[in-house]
Amino acid sequence: xxxxxxxxxxxxxxxxxxxxxxxAVDGVDFTIKRGETFALLGESGCGKSMTALSLLRxxxxxxxxxVEGQVKLAGQDLLALSEEEMQHIRGRxxxxxxxxxxxxxxxxxxxxxxxxxxxxxxFGLDNKQCHDRIISLLGSVGIPDPKQRIKEYPHQLSGGMKxxxxxxxxxxxxxxxxxxxxxxxxxxxxxxxxxLDLLKKIQQETGMAILLISHDLAVVAQIANHVAxxxxxxxxxxxxxxxxxxxxxxxxxxxxxxxxxxEQKRNQRLTVIKGSVPVLTQQFTGCRFVKRCEHAWEHCHSxxxxxxxxxxxxxxxxMFDPEVAIENGPIxxxxxxxxxxxxxxxxxxxxxxxxxxxxxxxxxGLFQRVVGYVRAxxxxxxxxKQAETVALVGESGCGKTTVGKxxxxxxxxxxxxxxxxxxxxxxxxxxxxKQHRSSLQIVFQDxxxxxxxxxxVTQIIxxxxxxxxxxxxxxxxxxxxDELLERVGLRTDIKYRYP
Numbered sequence: 285x286x287x288x289x290x291x292x293x294x295x296x297x298x299x300x301x302x303x304x305x306x307x308a309v310d311g312v313d314f315t316i317k318r319g320e321t322f323a324l325l326g327e328s329g330c331g332k333s334m335t336a337l338s339l340l341r342x343x344x345x346x347x348x349x350x351v352e353g354q355v356k357l358a359g360q361d362l363l364a365l366s367e368e369e370m371q372h373i374r375g376r377x378x379x380x381x382x383x384x385x386x387x388x389x390x391x392x393x394x395x396x397x398x399x400x401x402x403x404x405x406x407f408g409l410d411n412k413q414c415h416d417r418i419i420s421l422l423g424s425v426g427i428p429d430p431k432q433r434i435k436e437y438p439h440q441l442s443g444g445m446k447x448x449x450x451x452x453x454x455x456x457x458x459x460x461x462x463x464x465x466x467x468x469x470x471x472x473x474x475x476x477x478x479x480l481d482l483l484k485k486i487q488q489e490t491g492m493a494i495l496l497i498s499h500d501l502a503v504v505a506q507i508a509n510h511v512a513x514x515x516x517x518x519x520x521x522x523x524x525x526x527x528x529x530x531x532x533x534x535x536x537x538x539x540x541x542x543x544x545x546x547e548q549k550r551n552q553r554l555t556v557i558k559g560s561v562p563v564l565t566q567q568f569t570g571c572r573f574v575k576r577c578e579h580a581w582e583h584c585h586s587x588x589x590x591x592x593x594x595x596x597x598x599x600x601x602x603m604f605d606p607e608v609a610i611e612n613g614p615i616x617x618x619x620x621x622x623x624x625x626x627x628x629x630x631x632x633x634x635x636x637x638x639x640x641x642x643x644x645x646x647x648x649g650l651f652q653r654v655v656g657y658v659r660a661x662x663x664x665x666x667x668x669k670q671a672e673t674v675a676l677v678g679e680s681g682c683g684k685t686t687v688g689k690x691x692x693x694x695x696x697x698x699x700x701x702x703x704x705x706x707x708x709x710x711x712x713x714x715x716x717x718k719q720h721r722s723s724l725q726i727v728f729q730d731x732x733x734x735x736x737x738x739x740x741v742t743q744i745i746x747x748x749x750x751x752x753x754x755x756x757x758x759x760x761x762x763x764x765x766d767e768l769l770e771r772v773g774l775r776t777d778i779k780y781r782y783p
Contacts, residue, residue: 289493295353297338307564308334310517321494329561331517332497336463340374359467376406380463381452385446388437396434402456408702444475465497476680482505513537516561516572523597535577560773608765634669635697641701642690660686735783742779
C-alpha cells in the first residue's frame, strides 16, 4: 500500500475581501499514501483546519474561497467537481472527525439517527439493515451497550463516548481517507490513548489512510508515518516520522521541540517562541518566520525561502538551500536555560480545604424523592501555599472539576471546609462571596461553551471589569483589553470578533 491516494498541489484558500485577503492556506503541497497516517502539525492559527476543510470544500462560504490548486483523490480532481458530485465524496470516500464533538453533533437527534443519515444516503439501507449496521459500528468503536446507546442523545454521553460516536459516524461510509482534526484535544490521557489505539486498529483492519491534524508532538509520535509542519499558511518541513523526530531542521520545528516540558526541564523556563503567527493579510517579501527566528539574517527579510527537498526530507529555509550563502556563517543551535523563578513558595497557606464533600441527590418517582447520592467529591483535603502550584490529576469523571467548582462555591458543598485566607467560603452569603470573586478565578475546560456567542471578544473581557468598576472610562478599559490580549499571545485586532 504505497500508491498515492491524495495529492494536494499548490492549494490556496483565502478569506475576506479580494483586495486584501487573509491567506489562510497559501500554496500547500503534500501527498498521502494508501494506508498511511500523515500528520499535519503546527500551532493554532497556522491554517491546519482550513486546509482540511478545503480538501472537502467545506471552507466557509462566501467569506472564503479556494483560489488556486489541485486536490486529487486517486487521480480525480475534487476542485473540478460539482457540489452534487461532492456530496457523494463527503462521508463516503473522505470522512472527517471534527475538533469539538459537542458542537459537531446534533443535540436533537439520537445516536442512531445521526449514524443512520450516512448509511441511508450512501448505501440506501432499509431501517432493519441500518439498525444492525449502527449496532455493529457502535460496538466496533468500543461503546458499551450499543442497543441502549442507539436511543440516547449526545448530552447523555461522556466526552470520550462523544468522540467515539464521531468516529463511528465517520466510519459509517467506509472511507478511503479519514481526516481527524485534533481528535483527542479535550480528552484525558487514558481516553486519549484508547482513541488513538482505536484509530490504529481500524486502520489496520480497513486499510484506510488518515490525515491527522494536531499540535501535540506526543500524539504525532505515537500514530504518524509521515509528518508535515505548517506555519503561517505554508508547509515548512516534511519528513518520515523517525527522521522528523531525530533530524528535524527548520528553526520553527526546533522551537516546537524545545517547548516540550520534560523531567529534565524541571525548575527551568520552557523555551517560548517569541511573538505570534504573522498577520496573513500582508504581502510577504521574505521568510514568514523571520521575526521569531534566532537564526535570521538580512537575506531572510528580503527573499522568500525556496522548498529544498533531499530524499524524503523537505524544508523551506534559507539555511538549507545550497544556492544561498549564509552571510553570517553557521549558527550554533543552543537551548536557552534559566531558573524558573526567583520566587520561592512561602509557608503561608492561602487555601486550605478540609474533608470537602459534594454529593448530588438521585431523585425518582412522582414526588422526586431522594433515593440515593452521587458522591462526586468525597472527603478531599488540599492545602495550597502562596506562589505554589498544586496539580489535581485524574481521568474523566473522577471529580476534579467538581472540586474546583466546590472551592468557588459554584456548586453546593455537602460538608467540609473551604478556607481562603481565613474566610470559610462555604459559610458566606452570596453577597459576602462577591468580595472574593475577583481573587478566585477559573479557566473552564471548554472555551466554546464558556463564551457568549453573541458578544464580541472586547465585550466578554470587559464584562468583568464593568462589574468591578475597573477604569474610569471606556478608553482605559479598552487599553486594558489590548494589554490582556497581547499578554496571552493574541493580536489586538481580534477584539472586534465573535468567539
